[in-house]
Amino acid sequence: MDTPHEPHFIRPCTRIWLVLMALTCSTFAIGETGWSGTAVMLTVLGTAVIKVEMVANYFMGLRRTRWLWRGIVLGWLILVSGLITIAYLMTVK
Amino acid sequence: MSETFTKAMARNIFYGGAVFFFLLFLGLTFDTMQTLPKRDHRENITDSVVRGKHIWETRDCIGCHTLLGEGAYFAPELGNVYTRRGGPFIKAWIAAQPTGAPGRRQMPQFNLTDQELDDMVAFLKWTSEVNTNKWPPNIEG
Amino acid sequence: MQFQSQAVAKPYFIAAIGLFVGQILFGLIMGYQYVVGDFLFPAIPFNVARMVHTNLLIVWLLFGFMGAAYYMIPEETETELFSPKLALLMFWIFLVAGALTIVGYLMVPYATLASMTGNDILPTMGREFLEQPLITKVGIVIVALAFLFNISMTVLKGRKTSISLVMLLGLWGLAVFFLFSFYNPSNLVLDKYFWWWTVHLWVEGVWELILGAMLAFVLIKVTGVDREVIEKWLYIIIAMTLITGIIGTGHHYFWIGTPEYWQWFGSVFSALEPIPFFMMTVFAFNMVNRRRREHPNKAATLWALGTGVMAFLGAGVWGFLHTLAPVNFFTHGTQVTAAHGHMAFYGAYVMVNLAMISYAMPMLRGRTANSGPAQTMEMWSFWLMTVSIVFITLFLTAAGILQVWLQRMGSTPLGFMAAQDQIMIFYWLREITGFVFLLGLVLYIWSFFCKKGEAQTAA
Amino acid sequence: MINNTRTSHEIHATPPGDLAIWFFIFAELLAFGVFFVAYAFARAHNVELFNESQQHLNRLSGAINTLVLITSSYFMVRAVAAIKQGYSILCARWIASAIGLGFVFLAIKMAEFHEKFSAGISLSTNTFYMFYLSLTLFHFMHVILGMVILAAIMLKARNGSYSPANHTGVETGASYWHMVDLLWIILFPLVYVIR
Structure with missing residues (x-):
């Protein structure tokens, strides 16, 4: 993923991994509070x-490919999360 | 581009994908087999129902009618005909064929005995009781 | 023709075309019975005509597949067929058995046929598309095994290309899944569940491997594109086919007593089923555009491209139209299904067989391609048949939508026959279009006998 | 094979690994995507049932499994980095650790399934559980498939079949494994958390 010669204190991928772990914990924490509502859902x-x-960009390495490939994943993601959002907003009166 | 798209990998994905999804299909089939007894009421399959299914098959009824929506689309759906018409009507109807009305679709005369007609009705009655997720949409089938 | 033994494909192709004509004639009879109900009654009731129509279709497609295998495999494996004699013997057995079965359907009442042919020992008859008597079914298995033995032995002793492996896999799958036709439990729900293992896993599973292999073979021959390129796309396409198609079986499990979750699995996976067909279309056009030579057989190229487009339209688009459970709830068992069935079978399996025959037949008759006028006539037949099947599909779709509207929606739904009377106009249009189709088929056969112009013999 | 070594600033025409796996990945994303959306809309018709049933899920094990998969995915990044520098054995070890975490995921998931199945819950219990079980079982099978792929690559790496110039195989397996992780990243909040 990264070249060995760059003088990193921590590798960029390790940083990404730590951020991902932190974000997962935050999601779990929100789940534990039992909060609900549009803002929480979003x-x-x-x-x-x-x-x-x-x-997709850092682990799968898509950020160093043509926009076509990033676009497919990003487009898929926007479509899926967009439709999920619409489905959830439908239930909010 | 072609160096990083190899036939060997395409082949592996074909075999892997086929096996993977067939296993998934087998898994779902297994679950379906566990669940079916609650939905098809197989405890009600009497000898009469079995004989009725045999008559259904040996007269090739499926060649004109649909049963639970499968078959030919030339004549009415019979999965719910028992609820639509009732047993006596079905027996009388089969016995009265063909109508001979000119230009109208005709059903052959099968010369079924009274016992065979009863079996036919038993089969159609059992079929009408299968849990079909509320299909057909209405009584007309 | 590079190998002597490829010649056994010729009788298979001729029989296939002959049976195709029979299928269309019975189709026209049925179409007329739709509008004039008592036509030919009681000599040929509708269910008998339908049985003949659908069984002839299956049998002629099988003849086509076998002929294709006998033609392709020697060329792919670069070796003579294991046993041409066995191939010819099986041809006659299959043809005679098939003909006797059809005669049986037409001559004796079905129930009598059933008791004459041992249906009481093992009841397998009277289920849609699997109406064949027990002895015919056993015969099919024997012929299939002998055929597979012959082909497999040829592949084993020769070069093993991806195309021949895929073809072989498809043909073995065809035989294996046919075995489910012998399983007929008295529980209708179970019966239907496993009936689809033959029917669906054939047409939306293993037959597509055969289709893919045949199309790839023809494309390699007429375009001269590198085998490596064509074969890797073949693998990707059939991989997608099975990934979507196997669980896609679930779209038949919505309303036959099977659990509710099949509505989700069936809808999701069969909604993806158009993808491999779309890829196939793109693939066919792409390969023809990248062609490295101008093959003199333009008609075969046209059929190959047509297969891609029509399979996508018929199997892909028309399948998708009514595959989602909420839609299928209303369209299940109506003329919409018939519309999809006609275009899908024509677009995928009829056309790929005609593409193969169109490519191979001139070779089998000692020329690279037919003369210009003969090819022109064949292309006319292509357009006549293809355009008329499109219109047949459109008319049946219109009939189906109207049928759903009248019979299944609203507060005062009509009964079945009352609804049928309302949509009679579409059945008339369908029947007339059917005659145009027949005209196309006649022209197709005529093109074989066209004497005008010089046939091209340069290899 | 010349241009296979990916350096940090180059833009590549194709994503890492064999392009064929990407067709498979996109097909899988599509299948899961449709399932995710179907879940959301099925929920919209049945909010109370979904919110009520969701209470009975083990959110902690779902969260731990997310951490497990992300870490496992990270190990595969390290495996790819190792092989790019020519360390075959190190690469095989990273893959082995990724597979090990795969087993941890499976174990936690099986405990969760066991709990549900022994409570008599099945695909036909209700729409929520139909989705919960379908999605997680479908994903579960993908984890197994991913582990099989990784195991094959690990063996090849150990035999020294890959090199800095030729490591498409490792990237192919890694890409698939990241996809398995990526899907779970959506699945977890969607099914376990959002209400």
């Missing part, structure tokens, strides 16, 4: 979207 789903993009 926060949780938004966190998931950010995490997916991090995995």
Whole structure:
């Protein structure tokens, strides 16, 4: 993923991993509080979207490919999370 | 581009994907087999129902009618005909064929005995009681 | 023709076309019975005509597949067929058995046929598409095994290409899943559940491997594109086919007594089923555009491209139209299904067989391609048949939508026959279009006998 | 095979690994995507049932499994980095650790399934559990498939079949494994948390 010669204190991928772990814990924490509502739902789903993009771009290495490939995953993600959001907002009166 | 798209990998995905999804299909089939007794009421399959199914098959009824929506679309759906018409009507109807009305669709005369007609009705009655997730949409089938 | 033994494909192709004509004639009889109900009654009741129509379709497609295998496999494996004699013997057995079965359907009442042929020992008859008497079914298994033995032995002793492996896999799958036709439990729900293991896993599973292999073979021959490229796309396409198609079986498990979750599995996976067909269309056009030579057989190329497009339209688009459970709830068991069935079978399996025959027949008759006028006539037949099947599909779709509207929606639904009377106009249009189809088929056969122009013999 | 070594600033025409696996990955994303959306809309028709049933899920084990998969995915990143520098054995060890975490995931998941199945819950219990079991079992099978792929790659790496110039195989397996992780990242909040 990264070149060995760059003088990193921690590797970029390790940083990504730590952020992903932290975001997961935050999602779990929100789940434990039992909160609900549009804002909470959007926060949780938004966190998931950010995490997916991090995995796709940094772990799967899509950020160093043509936009076509990033676009497919991003488009899929926007479509799926968008439709999920619409489905959830439908239930909010 | 072609160096990183190899036939070997495409082949592996084909075999892997096929096996994977067939296993999933077997798993779902297994679960279906566990669940079916609650839905098809197989405890009600009497000898009469079994004989009725045999008559249904040996007269090739499926060649004109649908049963639970499967078959030919030339004649009415019979999965719910028992609830639509009732047993006596079905017996009388089969016995009265063909109508001979000119230009109208005709059903052959099968010369069924009274016992066979009863079996046919028993089969259609059992079929009408299968849990079909509320299909057909209405009584007309 | 590179190998002597490829010649056994010829009788298979001729028989296939002959049976195709029979299928269409009985289709026209049925179409007429739809509008004039008592036509030919009681000599040929509708259910008998339908049995002949669908069984002839299956049998001629099988003849086509076998002929294709006998033609392709020697060329792919670069070796003579294991046993041409066995292939010819099986041809006659299959043809005679098939003909006797059809005669049986037409001559004796079905129930009599059943008791004559041992249906009481093992009842398997009277289920849609599997109406064949027990002895015919056993005969099919024997012929299939002998055929598979012959083909497998040929592949074993020769070069093993991906196309021949995929073809072989498809043909073995065909035989294996046919075995479910012998399983007929007295519980209708179980019966239907496993009936689809033959029917669905054939047409939306293993047959597509055969289809893919045949299409890939023809494309390699007419375009000269690198085998490696075509074969890797073949693998990707059939991988997608099975990934979506196997669980896609679930779209038949919505309303036959099976658990509710099949509505989700069936809808999701069968909604993805158009993808491999779309890929196949793109693939066919892509390969033809990248062609490295101009093959003189333009008609075969046209059929190959047509297969891609029509399979996508018929199997992909028309399948998708009514595959989602909420839609299928209303369309299940109506003329919409018939519309989809006609275009899907024509677009996928009829056309790929005609593509193969169109490519191979001139070779089997000692030329690279037919003369210009003969090819022109064949292309006319292509357009006549293809356009008329499109219209048949459109008319049946219109009939189906109206049928759903009249019979299944609203507060005062009509009864079945009352609804049928309302949509009679579409059945008339369908029947007339059917005659145009027949005209196309006649022209197709005529093109074989066209004497005008020089046939191209340069290899 | 010349241009296979990926350096940090180059833009590549194709994603890492064999392009064929990407067709598979996109097909899988599509299938799961449709299932996710179907879940959301089925929930919209049945909010009370979904919210009530969701209470009975073990959120802690879902969260731990997320951490497990993310970490496992991270190990595969390290495996790819190792092989790019030519460390075959190190690469095999990273893959082995990734597989090990795969087993941890399966174990936790099986405990969860055991709890549900012994409570008599099945695909036909209600719509929520139909989705919960379908999605998680479907994903569960993908984890197993991913582990099989990784195991094959690990053996090849150990035999020294990969090198800095030729490591497409490792990247192929890693890409698939990341996808399995990526799907769970959506599945977990969707089914366990959001209400």
